[in-house]
Amino acid sequence: MNVDAEKHYVRYLAPGCDRDLVLEDLMTAYGEDVWNFAFFLTRRADAAGDISQDVFLIVYNRLYAFRGECSIKSWILGITRNKALNYRKNAFIRKVTLTGAWVPEPDRSPSAEQTAFRKLAARELWERVMALPMKFREAVILAYHLDLPIGEIAAALQVSEGTVKSRLYRAKRKMAALLEAETRGE
Structure with missing residues (x-):
């Protein structure tokens, strides 16, 4: 998503805008990045999926709180990081985490x-x-x-x-x- 698109969201994020459409656009633009970042931080595909869903739920609920102090991408990735770190802090998950999983590269x-x-x-x-x-x-x-x-x-x-x-x-x-x-x- 380019800078103009970022400004587009900031300009139109006001009460009354269709948050569902904005969220759909954000999920399309950043969903893969969110999942990949969550995976790299947790090393678990199932956790990355759960974290991604949580992140976009938070984005949906806080959409009007975005102030434009950073890009939307870094705001969303910051939320992802916080969710992944909270996930890793859970003592049970730390004890059970399996390593060695790898996400295959798309075929070309x-x-x-x-x-x-x-x-x-x-x-x-x-x-x-x-x-x-x-x-x-x-x-x-x-x-x-x-x-x-x-x-x-x-x-x-x-x-x-x-x-x-x-x-x-x-x-x-x-x-x-x-x-x-x-x-x-x-």
Whole structure:
């Protein structure tokens, strides 16, 4: 969704607008990003689905509270982050969480060999990302998977832009160290 579309929502979010249509548009535009972000934070597909539903219920109920201080996308992803963190805080869920789940990449039509190598490389990369501590993982996902600018990441994570830059830098260093250790066979 582009900036003009963002302004469109801000301008028309007033009592009396058709929230159902606005919510449908937002779910179409950001539903996949919300699910992916929730999945990357919780590592569970079932939790990501539940969190996505909760997020859009909150968006629907708070639609008129959106003040336009950040983009709608970062506002929605901030809600997603909070719901995912609350989910992870639940002691029972922490004890039962299974790891190793992976969401397959959508199939495309290059050669089968190219597709297999691309999927393997992407899977290995995202497995490294998933091994990062939460604060680095969420910054990497927002920056490189969801393409948010630093300012919007800061708004979604409720931290300063400097903190986001630091987390991204440290995440890159950690991933480089992991890759180097794997190359050496450790």
